[in-house]
Amino acid sequence: MARYVGAIDQGTTSTRFMIFDRSGTEIGRHQLEHRQIQPRSGWVEHDPMEIWENTLKTIGVALADTGLAPADLAAIGITNQRETVVLWDRSTGAPVAPAIVWQDTRTDYLLHDIDADLVRSRTGLPPATYFSATKIQWLLDEVDGLRARAENGEILFGTIDSWLIWNLTGGRHLTDVTNASRTMLMDLSSLDWSPELLAMFRIPRAMLPEIRSSAEVYGTAETVLPGVPIAAAIGDQQAALFGQTCFEPGEAKCTYGTGGFLLMNTGTTPVRSSHGLITTVGYRFGAERPVFALEGSIAACGSAIQWLRDQLGVLDTAGDSEILAGQVEDSAGVCFVPAFSGLFAPYWRPDARAAIVGLSRFHTSAHITRAALEAICHQTRDVVEAMAQDSGTVLDCLQVDGGVTANALCMQLQADILGVPVSRPAVAETTALGAAYAAGLAVGFWDSLDDLRANRHEDRRWQPSWSAARRTEGITRWRAAIDRTLDWVSVG
Numbered sequence: 001m002a003r004y005v006g007a008i009d010q011g012t013t014s015t016r017f018m019i020f021d022r023s024g025t026e027i028g029r030h031q032l033e034h035r036q037i038q039p040r041s042g043w044v045e046h047d048p049m050e051i052w053e054n055t056l057k058t059i060g061v062a063l064a065d066t067g068l069a070p071a072d073l074a075a076i077g078i079t080n081q082r083e084t085v086v087l088w089d090r091s092t093g094a095p096v097a098p099a100i101v102w103q104d105t106r107t108d109y110l111l112h113d114i115d116a117d118l119v120r121s122r123t124g125l126p127p128a129t130y131f132s133a134t135k136i137q138w139l140l141d142e143v144d145g146l147r148a149r150a151e152n153g154e155i156l157f158g159t160i161d162s163w164l165i166w167n168l169t170g171g172r173h174l175t176d177v178t179n180a181s182r183t184m185l186m187d188l189s190s191l192d193w194s195p196e197l198l199a200m201f202r203i204p205r206a207m208l209p210e211i212r213s214s215a216e217v218y219g220t221a222e223t224v225l226p227g228v229p230i231a232a233a234i235g236d237q238q239a240a241l242f243g244q245t246c247f248e249p250g251e252a253k254c255t256y257g258t259g260g261f262l263l264m265n266t267g268t269t270p271v272r273s274s275h276g277l278i279t280t281v282g283y284r285f286g287a288e289r290p291v292f293a294l295e296g297s298i299a300a301c302g303s304a305i306q307w308l309r310d311q312l313g314v315l316d317t318a319g320d321s322e323i324l325a326g327q328v329e330d331s332a333g334v335c336f337v338p339a340f341s342g343l344f345a346p347y348w349r350p351d352a353r354a355a356i357v358g359l360s361r362f363h364t365s366a367h368i369t370r371a372a373l374e375a376i377c378h379q380t381r382d383v384v385e386a387m388a389q390d391s392g393t394v395l396d397c398l399q400v401d402g403g404v405t406a407n408a409l410c411m412q413l414q415a416d417i418l419g420v421p422v423s424r425p426a427v428a429e430t431t432a433l434g435a436a437y438a439a440g441l442a443v444g445f446w447d448s449l450d451d452l453r454a455n456r457h458e459d460r461r462w463q464p465s466w467s468a469a470r471r472t473e474g475i476t477r478w479r480a481a482i483d484r485t486l487d488w489v490s491v492g
């Protein structure tokens, strides 16, 4: 009787394999980084073979370290960096080009010719280079002979989930609905590829994977885990929503990593945003109705702390930000807007650039660092407010995860600036846990969502302590600072 479930967490910078028991407790893990290939300004690539080989290695080492055999795993789930594009040869399985990563902006010129209203109405997404469609289009245009081969059915497209499933199963071409919803090619109403969008982006239907639910047995692994069912695929932010057990409409989580991603469960009807959020699929179990989410993506979150450490040199470690910012009572009127590559949700202003405003001779690196922590919280509050306006649901607690949540001062500021409690779970790896949960549910390892809810234990909760007047004053200053960052560079 298998006692564990495994999860492949294939992220932007690394791949990890994690093993969980029935209580959701981690039993073992192994993690490997892969190369970030940046051949030109604005280009970001990964080597699909390196990602696949790292996946095999992390599984092998995690099993060896824990002394487990494949038969000890009831199933594995896959969670992955979203939107990143891999194209490969159907007959040899070899990639035909490097993977183009979600952060890559080489395709911005392709956005000028598209019908933005059609994209929004079909996909729930604002047209952006961030999503997969223009990256596929670019490869078909730029790699010699590729378009003809794709039209003949010789070339396959997949996001990273598809690429891993293809390799694990020895040739099944599938994706899940959460990943498909980020391609800018899937119709949110039919949950299938949109013929109009395929025509507009000139992408042959023959190269696209079949869209399946997020939790069902897609096949069994052949190579490293012979016989183990592959029973879930779910995009990383949706997996974190699931791992945080946000199963009810109105429940939300925020992941504070390099960027920040706030997702709110909106139930079985998609909510269209008129406040700068993305409508996306949260998850779908087998033949059940899909659960939708509203998403606010924040471009710079923990990266603001990395910048203070690596570029300004005022911190030795990211953790030092808590000590330095804790040396002052407040930021004394300083605001730091970390719009290093423009502003994402809810503003979507590529013309913005970062600014630190309100400085006098009195201010120190402690004030600036505190302002960086406040900025992380204000950006999140902006997204929470947009969610409330779009969904009509006011949050009563924010579930948090990700690297920045190690910073207790930042989390206290988050509760103060939001005016609602902030709760951090005992298992920090909510993304991998979410994929394991989805796979375990699909094979009956867990019986119900209630089993999973019972596994969620709070590690720490921060209560808001500011007066409404103090909160309002901070928000007003933040908005004024945002205004000063706009129209700084010309784009397009």
Ligand code: ADP
Pocket (backbone or CB within 6 Å): 011, 013, 256, 257, 258, 259, 301, 302, 303, 304, 305, 306, 318, 319, 320, 321, 322, 402, 403, 404, 405, 406, 407, 410
């Ligand atoms: P990702 O999955 O995007 O790589 P992680 O969840 O691993 O991100 O978080 C890494 C980010 O968290 C980095 O940007 C780092 O600067 C930030 N970070 C880590 N520890 C702290 C801390 N104690 N205080 C503030 N930021 C932190």
